[in-house]
Amino acid sequence: xxQFITHHTDRYDEVTGTRAVLEGxxxxxxxxxxxxxxxxxxAVGREVGALCRRFxxxxxxxxxxxxxxxxxxxxxxxxxxxxxxxxxxxxxxPGRLIGATANTFADIERAARAGADYIGxxxxxxxxxxxxxxxxxxxxxYRDILARCRAAGIALPVVAIGGITAADVxxxxxxxxxxxxxxxxxxxxxxxxxxxxxxxxxxxQHKQ
Numbered sequence: 351x352x353q354f355i356t357h358h359t360d361r362y363d364e365v366t367g368t369r370a371v372l373e374g375x376x377x378x379x380x381x382x383x384x385x386x387x388x389x390x391x392x393a394v395g396r397e398v399g400a401l402c403r404r405f406x407x408x409x410x411x412x413x414x415x416x417x418x419x420x421x422x423x424x425x426x427x428x429x430x431x432x433x434x435x436x437x438x439x440x441x442x443x444p445g446r447l448i449g450a451t452a453n454t455f456a457d458i459e460r461a462a463r464a465g466a467d468y469i470g471x472x473x474x475x476x477x478x479x480x481x482x483x484x485x486x487x488x489x490x491x492y493r494d495i496l497a498r499c500r501a502a503g504i505a506l507p508v509v510a511i512g513g514i515t516a517a518d519v520x521x522x523x524x525x526x527x528x529x530x531x532x533x534x535x536x537x538x539x540x541x542x543x544x545x546x547x548x549x550x551x552x553x554x555q556h557k558q
Contacts (some may be wrong), residue, residue, distance in 0.1 A: 351378060351509065351528055351529025351530075351554070352370045352376050352377075352378060352529060352530060352531075352532065352533055352549060352550060353376075353378040353379070353380055353470075353509055353511075353529060353530070353531040354367075354368065354376045354378065354379050354380070354531075354532060354533065354536060354546075355380045355382050355412075355511075355531055355532070355533040356368060356380065356381050356382050356383070356398070356533070357381065357382070357533040357534060357537055358383075359537050359538070361411070361533075361537070362537050362542070363394075364381060364383065364394050364398055365394060365397045365401070367462065367536075367537050368381075368398050368401050368402070368544045369401055370442050370536075370537075370541075370542035370546070371436055371536055371542055371543065371546045372402070372404075372405040372407055373543045373546075374536075374542065374543035374544065374545065374546025374547045374550065375546055375550040376405040376407065376536075376546050376550065377405065377406065377408065377416060377528075377549055378407060378410075379398060379401075379407055379408070379409055379410070380410045380411070380412055380427050380449075380531070381394065381395055381398050381401050381409070381410070381412060381423075382412035382427075382533075383412070384412070384413075387487070388414065388416075388417065390409065390420060390467070391411070391414055391417060392420065392421065392449060393419060393452045395411065395417065395421040395423070396421065399421050399422055399423060399473065403422075403440055405484060408424045408425075408447065409421075409422075409423050409424050410423060410424060410425050410426055410427050410447060410449065411423045411425075411426050411427070411548070412426070412429070413426065413427070413428060413429060413432045413433070414426070415428075415433055415438050415441055415442065417470035418442060418446060422501075423446075424446065424447050425442065425446040425447030425448055425449070425467070426442070426446070426447075426448055426449070427448075427449040427450075427451070427467050427470060428448065428449065428450050428451065428466075429451045430451050430452075430453070430457070430484070433448050435448055435460075435461050435464035435465055435466045436464040436465060437466040439464065447467045447468070448465065448466050448467050448468055449466065449467065449468045449469070449509075450464075450466040450468075450469055450470070451469075451470045451472075451511075452469045452470065452471050453471070453472070453473075453485060453487070453496070455494075455495045455497045455498040455499065455502075456531075457469075458471070458495065458499060458506070458508075459502065459504065461506075462506055464503050466506065467506070467507075468507040468508070468509060468528070469506050469507070469508045469509065469551060470508060470509050470531060471487070471492065471495065471508050471509065471511065472484075472487060472510060472511035472512030473486055473511060473512025473513055474486070474487060474488065474492070474510055474511065474512045474513055474514050474517065474518065474522065475488065475512060475513035475514075476513055477512045477513035477534070486512075487512075489521060489522070489525060492510060492522065492525035492526070492527060493525045493526070496508065496525055496526040496527065497526075500526075507528035507529065508526075508527045508528050508529075509527065509528060509529045509530060509531050510522045510525075510527045510529070510530045510531070511530070512529040513534075514530055514531070514532055514535060515535045516535060516545065516549055516552075519549055519553070520553050523552075523553070523556045529553070530549075530553075531551070535549075536549075
């Protein structure tokens with residue numbers, strides 16, 4: 351599973367970046383525009399949502415639960431300072447996806463109890479796209495937290511996030527995570543579509 355998190359760069363905006371990774375085979379997009387107004391998110395979200403539907407990709411909004419229905423999104427991803435998972439579940443009902451950011455095993459336990467569908471666990475290393483960064487986990491942190499999840503019988507999909515590059519993917523997958531979330535590693539590549547293709551190949555080989 352590869353989740354692309356949108357990010358505005360000098361070369362790509364949210365729409366052109368999304369198109370490139372979808373062309374490369376990614377089928378999971380999270381529209382993240384932390385500092386934008388609802389109007390800006392709605393305008394961009396219509397275009398990104400249309401692209402996701404055309405490619406058969408899952409389309410999530412970062413944080414903005416109140417825009418899910420309007421944009422026809424498949425659900426939301428909630429950071430630790432966003433709306434609580436249980437409240438989002440009450441508002442969105444059982445049919446929408448809810449992802450929750452976690453930095454510790456206790457975070458995962460809480461999110462699982464509250465009705466999250468998957469966990470974004472990180473950060474793996476320092477990342478420029480995130481303010482107020484939680485403690486860095488590294489490989490050891492993933493191994494430890496995933497072992498505790500298995501021991502506790504928590505089987506939620508766990509997506510590794512935060513400063514991950516293509517060179518890290520195989521080693522991170524070996525810790526037991528279900529997938530990875532990327533932003534800068536794709537958009538900073540010479541060809542984001544080609545880089546996406548390369549990473550999808552690694553992910554598919556790991557599944558076999």
